[in-house]
Amino acid sequence: MSTIQVKTMAEFTASGEQPDILFWVGCSGSFDDRAKKITRAIVRILNHVNIKFAILGAEESCTGDPAKRAGNEFLFQMQAMTNITTLNNYNIKKIVTGCPHCFNTLKNEYPALGGNYEVIHHTQLVQQLINEGKLKVEGGEFKGKKIVFHDPCYLGRANDVYEAPREVIQNLDADLAEMKRSRAKGLCCGAGGAQMFKEAEKGSREVNIERAEEALAENPDVIAVACPFCNTMMTDGVKHFNKETQTKVLDVAELVAGANNL
Amino acid sequence: MxxxxxxxxxxxxxxxxxxxxxxxxxxxxxxxxxxxxxxxxxxxxxxxxxxxxxxxxxxxxxxxxxxxxxxxxxxxxxxxxxxxxxxxxxxxxxxxxxxxxxxxxxxxxxxxxxxxxxxxxxxxxxxxxxxxxxxxxxxxxxxxxxxxxxxxxxxxxxxxxxxxxxxxxxxxxxxxxxxxxxxxxxxxxxxxxxxxxxxxxxxxxxxxxxxxxxxxxxxxxxxxxxxxxxxxxxxxxxxxYSNLKPKGEFSTLASVTDVVAPNFDPAYQPQTDPNNPQRFGVKDVQDLTWKNLLDAYSCTECGRCTSSCPQNITGKKLSPRKIIMDTRDRLEEVGKNIDKNKGVFVDDGKALLGDYVTHEEIWACNTCNACVQECPVNINPLEIILEMRRYLVMEESNSPAELNGMFSNVENNGAPWQFSPSDRANWINEQ
CATH class of the missing domain: 1.20.950 (Fumarate Reductase Cytochrome B subunit)
Known part of the structure; x- marks a missing residue:
């Protein structure tokens, strides 16, 4: 694997330059060991196509999404206004996120508080790069592999982005399979709404077990996800069924990086 | 004749x-x-x-x-x-x-x-x-x-x-x-x-x-x-009166902005009337919007919402249909109270949250929007659930302990977990 090249906004500004796009890494992508691999995969793709991008580094802070979903609007707005101040000071216009929750919050909930940016999710960026001919993904290690895509709620239903990740998977020459509940009918992985940070209420089973069972019923080589939280939940679900050797849980960015041996 | x-x-x-x-x-x-x-x-x-x-x-x-x-x-x-x-x-x-x-x-x-x-x-x-x-x-x-x-x-x-x-x-x-x-x-x-x-x-x-x-x-x-x-x-x-915004966009509470924004912009002008402070979030039906209440009366209890709810499917108490039915039941109770008391609501010591909807239901929600997506007449049960969470968190400080932990991590560390903000870019040098 090649080493990755990353510059912060502070470094860009110090050298009097402005990047084309800001990569919003997100808390999971910054701190969770599994999600950090996805972050590096996204960076490898960005490096591979020579996109001039920056991260905020230590200046990035939680978007406030989990606080807002949990009902703590105060904390959300504190976070949002802190981040908006940083983003506006750097005159940021365009953001790509590694997480659908950051994507949704930055895109939909920051404008009302003075943060107006063009925000895209990394699967949308990858699909754009493929469409523009800047990125080739055909015939790599996932050729002919059966891949089932799990829709993240905050990419799919919340923002009606269903096709971008699927088009990327199809461009891998992979066999894209659909679960019974997919696209607008997709079942949540169980993490959203701040459930990631608390125990579930009493019930008959965990949501991620229900969803992993559905995905595994397709006998896929890969369960593709596009959200670090879905990744955690689906990985745990696959382990629950002792299927981790047959079925890998991978982010769409990892599929693309893998197909290019990045 | x-x-x-x-x-x-x-x-x-x-x-x-x-x-x-x-x-x-x-x-x-x-x-x-x-x-x-x-x-x-x-x-x-x-x-x-x-x-x-x-x-x-x-x-x-x-x-x-x-x-x-x-x-x-x-x-x-x-x-x-x-x-x-x-x-x-x-x-x-x-x-x-x-x-x-x-x-x-x-x-x-x-x-x-x-x-x-x-x-x-x-x-x-x-x-x-x-x-x-x-x-x-x-x-x-x-x-x-x-x-x-x-x-x-x-x-x-x-x-x-x-x-x-x-x-x-x-x-x-x-x-x-x-x-x-x-x-x-x-x-x-x-x-x-x-x-x-x-x-x-x-x-x-x-x-x-x-x-x-x-x-x-x-x-x-x-x-x-x-x-x-x-x-x-x-x-x-x-x-x-459907919501045409992206389903992921949750409302911005102007009353909260009025408190938070002056910290960032001293020239900020408040949007809400300071002489008429409103409760944060929803405890009873009168705290909901008329659209939420119209939702409640429009529901025919078909249960598409509940049958697509991840928490209900996995046996939890949360049922979006029940939230909407409870809202209508409570609203009708309030209406009868008003009829009985010559057009004025007399406090009956009850509320939608607590007497109809339990905390257990409210905290189970994944905010996944499956219920909103499913409803054939565009009812939004999620908004009511979120507003009750807002009430519990901001008026009563009554949220599950783990969530309080998450809140303080976000506040102090800028992340929902207890990591040092200065370590945020460590992933660059790891393999």
Whole structure:
């Protein structure tokens, strides 16, 4: 694997330059060991196509999404206004996120508080790069592999982005399979709404077990996800069924990086 | 003359009663907080009139379409019955000739499809026990309500068939009042059973069924305001006032912005009236918006929301349908309280949150929007759930301990976990 090249906004500004796009890494992508691999995969793709991008580094802070979903609007707005101040000071216009929750919050909930940016999710960026001919993904290690895509709620239903990740998977020459509940009918992985940070209420089973069972019923080589939280939940679900050797849980960015041996 | 008088009294009485009842529903809805919602006719035409969101479940979609189209179009025949009722005519529109015959025949086919649809719905509820139609929140009135609606529709359609069967038998016999008119593709199969009856019995049967249908319609009209069947009317305004923003966009609380923003911008001008502080979030129905309350009255308790809820599917207590039903139940309780106390609400020590909806339900939600996506009339149960979370967190500081931990991590470390903010970019140098 090649080493990755990353510059912060502070470094860009110090050298009097402005990047084309800001990569919003997100808390999971910054701190969770599994999600950090996805972050590096996204960076490898960005490096591979020579996109001039920056991260905020230590200046990035939680978007406030989990606080807002949990009902703590105060904390959300504190976070949002802190981040908006940083983003506006750097005159940021365009953001790509590694997480659908950051994507949704930055895109939909920051404008009302003075943060107006063009925000895209990394699967949308990858699909754009493929469409523009800047990125080739055909015939790599996932050729002919059966891949089932799990829709993240905050990419799919919340923002009606269903096709971008699927088009990327199809461009891998992979066999894209659909679960019974997919696209607008997709079942949540169980993490959203701040459930990631608390125990579930009493019930008959965990949501991620229900969803992993559905995905595994397709006998896929890969369960593709596009959200670090879905990744955690689906990985745990696959382990629950002792299927981790047959079925890998991978982010769409990892599929693309893998197909290019990045 | 006498029957014309009775008809007019019934018509005026039923209309007046309906007006009074629906005005009360309107008053209850307007107990909610004001919110600006831009109406959208296209969405209403597509979702309510065009039934677009029903199509994802083909069997109930087709059956419901039979009942819906039948209900809407058979009302044209009801218009004729009204004219007949007031002016003591018989089949007043029969001057339309061939077209009239076509219409009557077409209505019979529709009435048959309505009967068929309702019968299958009864079977699905009471014999097949389709899961979403027999969940425990439906025990009691909700279940009875559903069966009353379906049985009434079957009785009214049957009355129509019997009326037409008697009518055509009288027409064949050349009874002078019963002029030859109409075509009877369905009731022609009932008519052979009536041939042994004398004219008097047939006339009585025809009149009885006519009155049964008319009284049924008046009764049904006044049943709507106390029933989930109110959706046949409110589906239209409710979809007209649909939220057209991305489903992931949750409302920004201006009252919170007024507190937070001055820390960042000393010149910030508050958006809310400081002399009239509002509760953060929702404890009782009056804290909800009028749109939330319109949602509650528009719900026909079909349970598509609950059957797609990840938490409900995995056996948790949360049911988005129950949240909406609870909202309507509490709102009606508040409405009755106001009626009893000369137009003023007297605190009854109860609230939507706590007495109807439990904390356990509220904290289980994944905010995944599956319920919002599923609702055929664009009801939003998620907004009500989120607002109750806001109340619990910001007014009562009463959230699960793990979430309090997450809050303090976000506040102190800029992440929901306890990591140092300075380590945020460590991933660059790891492999």
């Amino acid at each position: 006498i029957s014309s008088g009775i008809f007019c009294i019934l018509l005026i009485g039923a209309s007046a009663l309906f007006y009074i009842n629906i005005k009360k529903v309107r008053r209850n809805i307007l107990l909610g907080k004001d919110v600006e919602v831009k109406g959208d006719l296209k969405t209403m035409l597509r979702v309510a009139f065009g039934q677009s969101k029903m199509a994802t479940r083909p069997i109930p979609f087709i059956l419901h379409l039979f009942v819906y189209v039948g209900f809407v179009l058979i009302n044209i025949e009801v218009l004729e019955m009204f004219v007949d009722g007031v002016f003591q005519t018989h089949r007043a529109f029969s001057f339309l000739g061939g077209f009239y015959n076509f219409l009557i025949g077409f209505f019979e086919v529709l009435a048959f499809l309505v009967t068929f649809g309702c019968a299958v719905f009864l079977i699905r509820r009471n014999i097949v026990h389709v899961k979403r139609l027999v969940m425990k929140e439906l025990n009691g009135w909700a279940k009875t309500d559903a069966n009353i609606i379906l049985c009434s529709e079957i009785i009214m359609m049957s009355a129509l068939f019997l009326m037409n069967a008697a009518d055509q038998t009288l027409q064949v016999r050349g009874n002078e009042h019963y002029t030859t008119a109409g075509s009877f593709p369905v009731s022609q199969f009932i008519a052979p059973f009536l041939t042994n009856m004398n004219d008097g019995t047939l006339i009585f049967m025809e009149r009885f069924c006519w009155w049964l249908h008319i009284v049924g319609i008046f009764g049904f009209l006044n049943y709507l305001p106390i029933s989930k069947h109110l959706h046949i009317l409110l589906a239209f305004p409710n979809t007209y």
